[in-house]
Amino acid sequence: MQLRAVIFDLDGTLVDSLGDIADAMNHALTHHGLPPHPEAAYLRFVGEGVKELVRRAVPAGREDLHAPVLATWRVYYDAHLVDRTRPYPGIPAMLTALAQTGARLAVLSNKSDVFVKRLVAQLLPGVPFGAVYGERPGVPRKPDPSAALALAAELGVVPGACGFVGDTSVDMDTARAAGMYGVGVTWGFRSHELEAHGARAVSTTADELLAALRDARP
Numbered sequence: 001m002q003l004r005a006v007i008f009d010l011d012g013t014l015v016d017s018l019g020d021i022a023d024a025m026n027h028a029l030t031h032h033g034l035p036p037h038p039e040a041a042y043l044r045f046v047g048e049g050v051k052e053l054v055r056r057a058v059p060a061g062r063e064d065l066h067a068p069v070l071a072t073w074r075v076y077y078d079a080h081l082v083d084r085t086r087p088y089p090g091i092p093a094m095l096t097a098l099a100q101t102g103a104r105l106a107v108l109s110n111k112s113d114v115f116v117k118r119l120v121a122q123l124l125p126g127v128p129f130g131a132v133y134g135e136r137p138g139v140p141r142k143p144d145p146s147a148a149l150a151l152a153a154e155l156g157v158v159p160g161a162c163g164f165v166g167d168t169s170v171d172m173d174t175a176r177a178a179g180m181y182g183v184g185v186t187w188g189f190r191s192h193e194l195e196a197h198g199a200r201a202v203s204t205t206a207d208e209l210l211a212a213l214r215d216a217r218p
Contacts, residue, residue, distance in 0.1 A: 009166035012188030090206030143173035172197035
């Protein structure tokens with residue numbers, strides 16, 4: 001059985017957004033009198049939603065600033081969403097080629113839904129995604145499999161015929177919990193976690209990813 005649908009993580013998988021996320025958070029931190037972090041530190045901070053990003057970025061003992069830092073971050077990030085963010089090399093062509101095989105495509109991210117939809121529309125125009133979702137009220141974040149399973153149902157594909165592509169343990173844990181075929185990519189945020197969390201294949205380039213998804217036999 002070939003994959004009939006593939007769900008992709010966004011940040012660290014389809015687009016390199018670390019710089020804009022870091023710039024926005026460092027702006028928010030300094031605005032509230034807190035120390036900024038090196039951009040590389042955000043490799044460890046991202047991946048589990050913006051509230052967790054704030055919790056990791058704000059020093060311990062300053063929980064009183066979580067809400068104002070988050071509010072400042074949102075305003076700045078909204079205005080600088082694509083200052084530095086770009087698709088990873090080969091990603092648009094890979095998505096187009098994969099769609100031409102007949103596979104349904106979708107995005108599922110822990111980033112706020114409004115930002116996910118804007119990024120996909122601006123940076124991956126013309127890619128025929130069947131659905132694009134970020135974090136939404138009342139829907140558990142990855143690695144809870146609920147959103148992935150609901151997305152597969154929306155696409156009309158059973159979980160076992162669905163691939164799930166991402167760059168961190170959160171994505172591989174999601175794939176495994178949902179009964180999907182997890183494929184990791186090494187160009188993102190935390191590639192060292194992939195195989196230990198059940199990746200069925202690991203790709204180092206967009207061409208390798210396309211081949212892994214075309215050749216997958218769940």
